[in-house]
Amino acid sequence: MSPNLATFRGGSHPPQSKEATKDKPLVIAEVPNEVIIPMSMHIGAPCKPVVKRGDHVYLGQKIGEAQGFVSVPIHSSVSGKVKAVEPRQHPNGELVESVIIENDGKDELPPDLEIPPHYETLTPEEVVNYIKEFGLVGIGGATFPTHVKLTIPEGKSVDTVVLNGAECEPYITCDDRLMKDYPDKVIEGLKIIMHALGVNNGKIGIEDNKPEAIEIMTKAAENESNIEVVPLKTKYPQGAEKQLITATTGREVPSGGLPADAGVVVNNVGTAAQIATSFQTGQPFYETLLTCTGEAVNNPQNMLVRLGTPFQEVIDQCGGFKVEPGKIISGGPMMGVAQFTTEVPVIKSTSGILCFTPEQAQLPEPTDCIKCGKCTEVCPIRLQPYQISAYALQDDWDECDALHVKDCIECGSCAFVCPAKRPLLSTFRTAKRALAQKGRK
């Protein structure tokens, strides 16, 4: 790799732990007998269920109607009968209204399935509307509705689309797999996004720990003069939106602003591939790529999983637990969410199911801050985490605000490197919540 790889300032090097799955083929998961589909798999208003108990649903049928602009419809991931519409445990830790569907195993498609015309014949507005109806959200983590990202507010202009193939979270390898197996879909999706935005400049950022993906994607983009694959230095959080924008374009997103303020729209490679698939088949977003891995699981794999599949089902298909698990994380170890139970379903943003052993699950006891400044060195936003944390522990939210805690992207680098093992990020979350509440008053 070239010595001058694109990157950002700060960052850390957590162990990558990708060996278990990085060269494993993609496995299409068995479809479970029952799926649990929460009416909220995106940031914004939850959907209103439009089916009731006893209804028959087709694969890909809309079962939840979007509520408002920042919301996308939700579709069934199987064909079968609606068993219940009731609150169920969601991977975000809350009880969320969910549609439970008994799978009839037929994968019956709706009779009125419409395959959209080629995107080039559509206006940008029409493309964006299809993307909304397909239920697309950013699957990199924040689950921001894709059509909202592609609707540029008045007075702003975007000239670059960046696809996020950095996959900087340790353990997770599904985007790597996707880029190696379906490079054309990624490119096609990027072209659709560029068309929707009327943008002529596309970039795909990939960390250099995925040399094969870089090679394959570069080859796939060979004939696309306006698409460039940008190898990135392997460093966490290279795939964080702001850091990726800086690494690939040299621009900074203004504090409190959106990527569009830097003239950029970022999408995950997975989102792009799903867009391409949906335009090809007319079918909405009902299955996702994820990596089920960790030291507590027998046979870690990269899998294509139907939405609504319970975590336990996915884990069982990976040979079950090797040892009694200590922690189950939805996502990666740096930004993922620890789960109370394995009965939660896979949702649009589930990029990983990470199973830790009890030894890995227990975090060391925090000791006093020694002001070594390691947190300040790694912070990709260049905050002073140890200072903010000290104020947050005294409930001095104004001082936290003055030290820009609201700009924290919650990557967790500070807490990872801290030799005193202090839970720095937790204190920032508390401060941000307190400031948000104060702002509302």
Place this chain on the structure above:
Amino acid sequence: MENGTKLWVSSSPHIRSDLTTQKIMLNVLIALVPAFLVSVYVFGISALLITIICVATCVLTEYVFEYLRKKPITISDLSACVTGVLIAFNLPVKAPWWLCIIGSVFAIAIVKQLFGGIGHNFLNPALAGRAFLLASWPTRMTGINYIPVDVTTEATPLGIVKEGLDIALPSNMQMFLGFPGVYGAIGEISALALLIGGIYLIARGIISWRIPTFYLATVLVMALFFGEDPIFQLCAGGLMLGAFFMATDYVSSPTTPVGQIIFAVGCGLLTMIIRKFGGYPEGVSYSILLMNCAAPLIQKYTMPKVYGISSQKEEVAE
């Protein structure tokens, strides 16, 4: 999942690096080994005894203080050991046992624990301990006390320069190695040994390169400015020990990159000003202590630009 299986739930991140406070302190102790070996080679068993007394007193003081205040006992983090070794390294070979004990108790009980323990001392405990002893027992902490009994020399190299004594100075090579015929506080004499330890700490990522580099560079420039021999000034006195092991104390120095540079340049300027114009032959301790006091202010005014903040301002300006 079967009933009874216990899952840990905590907020992200779910992994932690291997680095601990204890490992950091252990690395500092390892880095001090070369200088310790030279001190035993040059000063003999006395250097060993002084170091043992200081370390034991520091650890014991920390234990007793925390025990009495019913706080968690933190002696296993090894920071008290580091302070002990650094106090010993700053003492003359003829320091009596009680002087070692008083300096160590002062450093740990007053400078470190009274301000809240590890991470809360605004001065470097070892240097504050040394300054306390120097102010209280000046005759025990200066001049001939640094010279072993069986040696005919009467002063440290900086002392010779300061007093204008008619004694031949050691060569620059002797100064760099720390022997033969180079005397001073037991741990400060060998520039080479301290340099090895300091480079080890930088290579391991324990200390930042900025403070020692800018401290030494400032001394070099100032020496040239004053028309002094820069090699002599760099190797003499407590400079190497101070630049790599004392000025880099996390708590009492700034964490911002620019702040560290200002802090280090300040240390360098003060060191040379004291050496040239001050009453004492050596100025490393006081210059670092003075800059320790200025560190919070330096920190405050050298905060790095937060991501996305200035570009916002520029936009407003446009």
